[in-house]
Amino acid sequence: ADIERFQSRLEGLTVPEEAQTRIDEEIQKMQVLESGSPEYSVTRNYLDWITSLPWGVHSEDQLDIPRARRILDRDHDGLEDVKRRIIEFLAVGATRGDIGGSILLLVGPPGVGKTSIGRSVAEAVGREFYRFSVGGMRDEAEIKGHRRTYVGAMPGKFIQAVKDVGTANPVIMLDEVDKIGMSFQGDPASALLEVLDPEQNSDFLDHYLDVRFDLSRSLFICTANQLDTIPSALLDRMEVIHLAGYITEEKVAIAKHHLWPRQVERAGLKRGQLPLTDAALRHVIDGYARESGVRNLEKQLGRLVRKAAVDLLEGHEAPIRLNQKQVEDYLGKPPFQREKPLAGIGVVTGLAWTAMGGTTLSVEATRVHTQQRGFKLTGQLGEVMQESASIAHSYISSHLDEYRGDPSFFDESFIHLHVPEGATPKDGPSAGVTMATALLSLARDQAPARPLAMTGELTLSGHVYPVGGIREKVIAAKRARVTEVILPEGNRRDFDELPDHVRKGITVHFAERYQDVFRVVF
């Protein structure tokens, strides 16, 4: 009976010769094996797998660009540049008649919509969607399957994916490709490339299946929080699309059009029962969900809805007006008081980029004593950052004349430079100008004139070099309500390319040399 069932599954499918031969062999084997024996069940299992695969089954692509745009717009507020890249990508596919054979990489902080964009792409082109994380993967077998000789052997994730969705050309999303590799058995990059690379994956050979399955018409979309840890062999084949994080205005729009209606509906309520004021929404964003993405915002809104639902069920009169006060009643006192950057002599605000998105970063310098010359650093600074601290120290010490600080200040100062929060590891050269400014502020005994944030690499000769993550950093400045920033001249183009609504309200100064920074700060 099993055998008939297996055979009937294959009716109408285009099974390649290699696979058909194997299936016939295994069926013959099964017929002679005793049905209670272990080999019987191994063979049966194998046949069960191989006959449930969608051999030659492909969904037909809908490469209708206006429709795709509508779907992307329906599901996502903002993200204009991301949508444009996706549309371009689909348009190229439409011209070629096929979008398979590509690897997209969506990279950005948590909760900015990477997974959600991937789903919309699948829907837009009318393909099945399958998603899994490669983040925790330890073993090549999770990708390529276990050989059948193992007890409990199974195919790898990709074969499981096509079986699950029932087509051989789904959109397969691989989350956390930046977190593969730590403690991976074997070489994760080459294992993944075998599956993702269009030159190799038409002959994809899963260890369990042991016959080839053509994956070349699948569309792969990877997601990651950062690029640094992605093996370069892999990165080279990917088409990278950045998602930088949202400013408050964008979060307000996303919450109003997507997150809030979804939460209200999920609780079985009507929006009229639970009016949320704009001020209250902003309060949730600033007070409880200060992040680059909107995942935590969505959670907090969910909490609000649930608390209100309970009150309504307990007889509270509808509607419950959610104003600022009501929000605090439901969510408690906000954990974030307004993130005011520290200020004072020797204290300067920098802008940093992390895998969680952009953030402001204070640099504090103080003179510990005057017995001997010296310099100490704390705050979990990586090697590159320590070097830029020592460059900043050398540069400022040797140019005190020019910047009208006490020329002998550092000769008789033991300086301590700290970057809070001390427990978070930090690295990179982009705090160079910030650290120099903190030291100069100390030597001049003068705090920066106004709230300002800055980023830029400083060289020993006082040049300011461009740095990465300008968009994330500008967003972080806005989140902290800093309206004036200093960026390297070399990043002028990055700034100019930001959308108008992100640039709006920010005064920017571009610095080519440290003198330019000095003139703005003091």
Ligand code: ATP
């Ligand atoms: P992670 O790196 O943690 O996997 P992610 O980038 O994949 O994060 P998503 O899960 O796609 O984040 O997004 C989190 C939530 O926010 C989802 O409910 C998503 O629909 C919503 N969301 C994010 N960005 C937008 C947007 N621009 N418009 C509408 N909804 C959005």
Ligand code: MG
């Ligand atoms: Mg995701």
